[in-house]
Amino acid sequence: MSPAPPSRSPDLQQLRNEGYEISATDRGHLVLRHVPYVNSQRQVGHAEIISKLTMAGEVTATPVTDHVAFWTGETPCNQHGVPLPNMVNPGQHQLEPGLTASCSFSCKPETPYADYYVKMTTYVAMLEGPAQVIDPTATARTYRVVEDEDVDSPFVYPDTASSRAGIAALTDRLRGQRLAIVGLGGTGSYILDLVAKTPVKEIHLFDADDFLSHNAFRAPGAAPMAVLNTRPKKVTRLAEIYSVQKRGIEPHRYAITADNVEELRGFDFVFLSMEGGTVKRCIVERLTEWEMAFIDVGLGLKQNNDLLTGVLRITTSTPTKRDHVASRLDFSDPGPDDIYDANIQIADLNALNAALAVVKWKKLNGVYADLERECFTAYTLDGNHIVNEDLAR
Amino acid sequence: MTSTETPTTSEDHRERDYTIVVDGQKKVVPSDLVSYVEVVELAYPGQSGDPKYTFTVTFRHAAGEKHEGTLLPGQTVRVKKEGTVFNVTRTTKS
Numbered sequence: 001m002s003p004a005p006p007s008r009s010p011d012l013q014q015l016r017n018e019g020y021e022i023s024a025t026d027r028g029h030l031v032l033r034h035v036p037y038v039n040s041q042r043q044v045g046h047a048e049i050i051s052k053l054t055m056a057g058e059v060t061a062t063p064v065t066d067h068v069a070f071w072t073g074e075t076p077c078n079q080h081g082v083p084l085p086n087m088v089n090p091g092q093h094q095l096e097p098g099l100t101a102s103c104s105f106s107c108k109p110e111t112p113y114a115d116y117y118v119k120m121t122t123y124v125a126m127l128e129g130p131a132q133v134i135d136p137t138a139t140a141r142t143y144r145v146v147e148d149e150d151v152d153s154p155f156v157y158p159d160t161a162s163s164r165a166g167i168a169a170l171t172d173r174l175r176g177q178r179l180a181i182v183g184l185g186g187t188g189s190y191i192l193d194l195v196a197k198t199p200v201k202e203i204h205l206f207d208a209d210d211f212l213s214h215n216a217f218r219a220p221g222a223a224p225m226a227v228l229n230t231r232p233k234k235v236t237r238l239a240e241i242y243s244v245q246k247r248g249i250e251p252h253r254y255a256i257t258a259d260n261v262e263e264l265r266g267f268d269f270v271f272l273s274m275e276g277g278t279v280k281r282c283i284v285e286r287l288t289e290w291e292m293a294f295i296d297v298g299l300g301l302k303q304n305n306d307l308l309t310g311v312l313r314i315t316t317s318t319p320t321k322r323d324h325v326a327s328r329l330d331f332s333d334p335g336p337d338d339i340y341d342a343n344i345q346i347a348d349l350n351a352l353n354a355a356l357a358v359v360k361w362k363k364l365n366g367v368y369a370d371l372e373r374e375c376f377t378a379y380t381l382d383g384n385h386i387v388n389e390d391l392a393r
Numbered sequence: 394m395t396s397t398e399t400p401t402t403s404e405d406h407r408e409r410d411y412t413i414v415v416d417g418q419k420k421v422v423p424s425d426l427v428s429y430v431e432v433v434e435l436a437y438p439g440q441s442g443d444p445k446y447t448f449t450v451t452f453r454h455a456a457g458e459k460h461e462g463t464l465l466p467g468q469t470v471r472v473k474k475e476g477t478v479f480n481v482t483r484t485t486k487s
Contacts, residue, residue: 274487298483299487300484301486302416304418305417310480310482311480327447327465332446334485350487378484380451381480383453385461387461389462
């Protein structure tokens, strides 16, 4: 199934019915291929017109307020080889891997284009007209059938947020990854919330716990009481919610222990958002041995008189920087004699801890700039204060 | 341990005392050199920091060149006469 079957949108279907070679990419672009044009040597060539797509679910959102289109050919000219006036904005754009525009077109109508049929055929006409003066058989209407691309789309519908922002090529650096989230409590569920919006291939969830009422107050979204009454597993509940948008979410209804830690082997990245000292030590040792990259997150909040204070911690371990990890993680097992063990957690701080971890993962993958290269971050609540240490060099 | 609770009035401060904040509470220390163990002790009075636990200790507004950061076991930081802020917690929850 295509992520955005053109047949569901009347304007895209009309383009296809009239013989235009269109496809909607799962990265949120509409591509119209084989558009004839005239270059500066008065030769007829063919290239692609591309538009960002705005979708309302499975159908295009109309009218189309974004009047800009992208072009993969040379500068288009009239039949005399003179560049078409007031149309071309020079400058290359990498829209997505394998789709680079040489320039963009800007032809703003007085009222927005009624739909993508009007927008695309308007631009086609401007290019095709001069080409037909030179070669009367030149046409964009080839009636060639274009397969809708990418049956392996990471999403149920296209990521038009990235294409709208022009950053699809950047977020693509995450594509194909296999992630594991170990522990789906407050922080782990917010990590899922954020990575589920990236084009990773698989997200594996490991947690044995049930999703109880108090979890609903520390997890993204809202849980109906009817769901709580069925006492679902956390991973089952979360996989169900997020699978409506994201493909490749795999729930595992058990915890990772020394007995099954082998299951983490081979993931591209692991988020550790779990409690437990001895088990965590074992996991960290194995991931290190297997030269894997991971982030361990944790928060500590406490109540002193009427004040809530605390620290959020993000510890990053990669094959190039790990010597800090042993001194940064607490591997003690929770127990009844543990006087330091106040279990205060609050959704906004779980979410912030998760967001800082996901931001770091994106930095490691070149999506965000990373000049500090910190592998340890502590956010201190009473100062709204971040320190970065353990810099990778 | 030589640290004490903050007196209720500032007149009680000795000239050489240093006032720091630990987890939102004012504390007085007798030296401008404050160690990891000392701060953990202030955060959990009467309980010496059990080495099996790893505390995340952050500080800011310190006197030294490194005016913000974290303390690991064995490390110390120079504090100001007043206003250096510490937080001490095990960051184990998620």
